[in-house]
Amino acid sequence: MTKPPDDQGKPGSAQGVTHDLASRIASAKREREREDNRASRDASPEMSGLARGLRIGTEFVAAVMVGAGIGYLIDLGLGTSPWGLLILLMMGFAAGILNVIRVVAEMNAASPAPPGSDLGPDAEDEERDE
Numbered sequence: 001m002t003k004p005p006d007d008q009g010k011p012g013s014a015q016g017v018t019h020d021l022a023s024r025i026a027s028a029k030r031e032r033e034r035e036d037n038r039a040s041r042d043a044s045p046e047m048s049g050l051a052r053g054l055r056i057g058t059e060f061v062a063a064v065m066v067g068a069g070i071g072y073l074i075d076l077g078l079g080t081s082p083w084g085l086l087i088l089l090m091m092g093f094a095a096g097i098l099n100v101i102r103v104v105a106e107m108n109a110a111s112p113a114p115p116g117s118d119l120g121p122d123a124e125d126e127e128r129d130e
Contacts, residue, residue, distance in 0.1 A: 052107060055103060056103055056104065059100055059103055060096040060099065060100050062096075063092050063095040063096035063099050064092045064093055066092055067089050067090075067091050067092015068085060068088065068089045068092055070088050071086070071088030071089055072084070072085050074088065
């Protein structure tokens with residue numbers, strides 16, 4: 001007959017290993033939650049380049065499509081084809097340009113300039129030149 005290893009006969013040893021493993025798992029979960037919270041807090045205020053581009057493109061295309069759609073409906077109702085479509089298509093294009101300018105201004109105001117970037121002459125620089 002073979003003699004069983006020392007730790008098989010002692011239930012306290014297995015229980016200690018299980019408790020240690022459970023505490024390490026709980027510690028790893030807490031650390032991961034902290035990292036996830038930190039990452040989401042850091043990434044939320046700023047949009048990625050792709051998100052900015054998609055928003056700007058969507059704003060422009062939506063304005064043009066709405067203008068063209070309303071112009072087409074006016075042409076169908078009044079029988080003024082193609083003038084309603086053309087005029088409102090151009091108005092939609094102008095509205096799209098204004099929307100893009102507004103969105104870009106909002107994004108620029110929301111995100112500060114990176115450190116060390118040249119933002120043009122300061123008031124002090126202009127006073128020295130005089």
